[in-house]
Amino acid sequence: GQNIDQPTEMTATEGAIVQINCTYQTSGFNGLFWYQQHAGEAPTFLSYNVLDGLEEKGRFSSFLSRSKGYSYLLLKELQMKDSASYLCAVPGGGFKTIFGAGTRLFVKA
Amino acid sequence: GAGVSQTPSNKVTEKGKYVELRCDPISGHTALYWYRQSLGQGPEFLIYFQGTGAADDSGLPNDRFFAVRPEGSVSTLKIQRTERGDSAVYLCASSPGRGGSYNEQFFGPGTRLTVL
Numbered sequence: 001g002q003n004i005d006q007p008t009e010m011t012a013t014e015g016a017i018v019q020i021n022c023t024y025q026t027s028g029f030n031g032l033f034w035y036q037q038h039a040g041e042a043p044t045f046l047s048y049n050v051l052d053g054l055e056e057k058g059r060f061s062s063f064l065s066r067s068k069g070y071s072y073l074l075l076k077e078l079q080m081k082d083s084a085s086y087l088c089a090v091p092g093g094g095f096k097t098i099f100g101a102g103t104r105l106f107v108k109a
Numbered sequence: 110g111a112g113v114s115q116t117p118s119n120k121v122t123e124k125g126k127y128v129e130l131r132c133d134p135i136s137g138h139t140a141l142y143w144y145r146q147s148l149g150q151g152p153e154f155l156i157y158f159q160g161t162g163a164a165d166d167s168g169l170p171n172d173r174f175f176a177v178r179p180e181g182s183v184s185t186l187k188i189q190r191t192e193r194g195d196s197a198v199y200l201c202a203s204s205p206g207r208g209g210s211y212n213e214q215f216f217g218p219g220t221r222l223t224v225l
Contacts, residue, residue, distance in 0.1 A: 043216050
C-alpha cells in the first residue's frame with residue numbers, strides 16, 4: 001500500500017527559509033507531487049519530481065531521494081502569502097493519486 | 110482561459126436525501142478526478158475518468174456513491190441516502206492526456222457538502 005507522512009504544522013518568519021519534509025512508502029514509484037492549498041481554496045500544483053535531486057523553480061525548490069523514500073519542499077524568502085497547506089502526493093497504483101494530510105505553514109511577520 | 114468549475118459551491122441537505130454535484134473540467138482535458146477532503150486532511154481519491162469511462166472507481170466508499178461523465182466533459186457525482194459522515198468538500202480535478210497520475214491536476218474550487 002501507500003503511506004505518506006508530513007509534519008502537521010510549521011511556523012516560520014517572513015523572509016526566512018523553510019523546509020517541509022515528506023516521507024512516503026509506495027509499491028512502485030512513479031514520481032512525487034507537491035501542491036499548495038490556501039485555506040478554503042483548491043490545491044494548486046507546485047512541482048513534480050521523478051528523478052533524484054533538487055529541482056528549482058523560483059523561490060520554491062523540491063528535492064527527491066527515491067532510495068530513502070524522502071522528499072522536501074524548500075521555500076525561500078518567505079512571504080506572508082506563503083501561509084498555506086503544502087500537500088505531498090504520489091501516484092498510488094491504477095490512476096489514483098494519494099495525498100498526504102498536508103503541512104500547515106504559518107508565516108509570521 | 111476558464112478553469113475547472115464546480116456547482117453548487119455549497120450544499121446543505123438532510124440525512125437520507127439524494128444529492129448531485131457537478132464538475133465542468135477545463136476544455137479539452139480528457140482526464141477527470143473526484144476527491145473528497147475533510148478538515149485537516151488531504152484530498153482522498155474517489156474516482157477517475159478517462160473520457161467517458163470510469164477507469165478507476167476504487168476510491169468510492171460504498172454503493173451510495175456513483176459518478177457519470179456521459180459525453181466526456183461534464184461529470185456528476187451522485188450520492189444516495191446521504192449520511193452525516195458524507196459531509197466534506199468534494200473536489201474535482203482535470204488534466205490533459207492519459208496516464209493521469211503523471212500529469213499535473215487542475216482543481217476546481219470544490220463543493221462543500223453538509224449533511225444535517
